[in-house]
Amino acid sequence: MELVVPDLAYLDAYADALRRGWSPDNIRLEMTAREELAKIAADPVAFVASLDDREAKGGPITLPDGSKAARLPGFRRWIWDGTFCGSIGLRWQPGTALLPSHVLGHIGYAVVPWKRGRGYATQALALMLEEARREGLPYVELTADPDNEASQKVIRANGGVLVERFEAPAYGKEELRFRVALD
Template sequence: MAEQQATASSMILVEPSLLNVSGFENALARGWSPDPRRQQDKAYVEAELAALRHDRVGFLTRLTSSDVIATSVPDRESQRLVLRPFWIWDGEFCGYITFRHLPGTSHLPLHLPGHVGYSIVPWKQRRSYATQALRLLLPLAAQAGFERISVICNEDNLASRRVIEKAGGMLHRTGADPSDAPDTVKLFFWLATVGGL
């Protein structure tokens, strides 16, 4: 256990770049999906890998574009979304975490119930990396003017719930997410960026 904590404490967040993209590529080649909702979607992973190998610069530009248009809510006007992606790094690629929000406000986009998305590669799980990544993201969110951020998980995802609670998440409601299956219950947490809630 002490070894795992030491490993997590030496973990950092790095911005995606050509210098470290090979770790992301290797993770895709091993079948990992950067989208947690598509972990079993082999076609998606293979398409991402092919796009990366075809045009590394273009792939990174798409991945790191901090200003994207979100259009996934039917009958609603498109919303511009700010994305700040980071790779979780312990000397090699461990996964990613993304901070997302509407420009100039702490409000969430219509189609996103949480400010944060993250995924750890399977061979780096159970080392407290996701919890540490959330903790490292908090001062970055504070710098962007956020006093708290929203993080969600499925009600039946006990591992993700533990990650969020260990990072300081406080449950504030349960409910459905319009972008997910109607029978999927979500847990909505607030995470204070500095001090307490």
């Protein structure tokens, strides 16, 4: 298993996962999948390029309630084992490890259902933590639903420590916030 930079060579496998019901967004599931398929159909080159946006030029993001918020710098990597396995992304605010309240964590990941249970999320998170160190972050925060024990296990296996249980106002649900120290 490795993390690959999104590329046209892998795009068909990514789009196939979207068509099969997977989504890189654990909150806006089907809507994100439809939006990404439309972007791929309209301009596959621009779509792939948009997944590496270290200067936050991509415009605002849509929150679950339909409101818009400023995009943070970030990038995605695709989890690959010869076929598409999932996606993991890193986002940050320049000059600080703090995140705006509408951003649940520095790192988000989603493994396709047909590849779960193989340790891919744990390995992908370990690799992405190295990327976060290279960005100069002293720590990263990740969130998980209180009932998502698999995700909590992935985070804890990578040194995550539970910081708080909180209500995510923009998302209308309770979350667990974990922190992974990077120094």
